[in-house]
Amino acid sequence: MTTPLPAAFNLRAYQPQDLPALVALFQASVSQLTTEHYDAAQRQAWSPEVADMPTWQTRLASLELFIAGKGQVIAGFIGFSLDGHIDLLYCAPSHARQGVASALYAAAEQRLREGGVRELFTEASLVAQAFFASQGFSVQQAQTVTRGAVMLPRMLMGKTLEPR
Template sequence: MTTQPSAAFNLRAYQPQDLSALVALFQASVSQLTTQHYDTAQRQAWSPEVADMLAWQTRFAQLELLIAEDGCAIAGFIGFSLDGHIDLLYCAPSHARQGVASALYAAAEQRLRAAGVRELFTEASLVAQAFFAAQGFSVQQAQTVTRGAAMLPRMLMGKTLERR
């Protein structure tokens, strides 16, 4: 018998009191998990040491957010909108490559399918590109985002959901 990746994680909806924990997870993820693809200046531009909490609060308010917990620790989160946009998908460095992203993505896709969404898209970092490709996304366009003086390469990726 195989265990589903989500079996070890409790998935729940975002609560406003999660804000600082999710921003801290994002910062740790960017600083620790992206070093093979982005240099120090790029990582600092992507995730400044002092986060704009009001900007994060506003961004989170515009998304459907799911959080994966392992016991009482937040293992990761995904943010998406009902137009098919996967906006955020981050795992805590301590939970990387343990099925957290897969569990979060599967739950988000299930919700999007239930809402009638047929096309998904994301702007994947170079780190996340392989993950999204494994979920059936394909690269539509290479992009570059400018954050301050830093240029951050990423990939616009898309996926058509087959009717079930």
């Protein structure tokens, strides 16, 4: 069963020209939606004001990506690889908690199932931990990522896909 997207939004594949909009959405999401779990220094380390676009381009090129949007408006995106890794899942602050992440995740899980993947994993931020738990993931290990001198806590989470 897939989760429907909010009315008027559609799901599509990533195109290279989406890069600036996805990076801007990522930056807005980190700066506005993570304040309860990460301080200003942590948010800056996670998402610097000036993005390294070549690094982003390389990272996105290595993933399958789905975008939820309407016209030129991008509400969210998910990036994953066929080894079961959910690498990126971000929603625009104006579209958070409206079913966009659930619909993106459902589409990615369906694609991974079709690819024969049985085990999923993600490194969830403290913000995303509850979302992934609601999708059937469980915490496997607490982790800390260091960006410069700043430490960012996150959770390694996993899920076994049951046969349908």
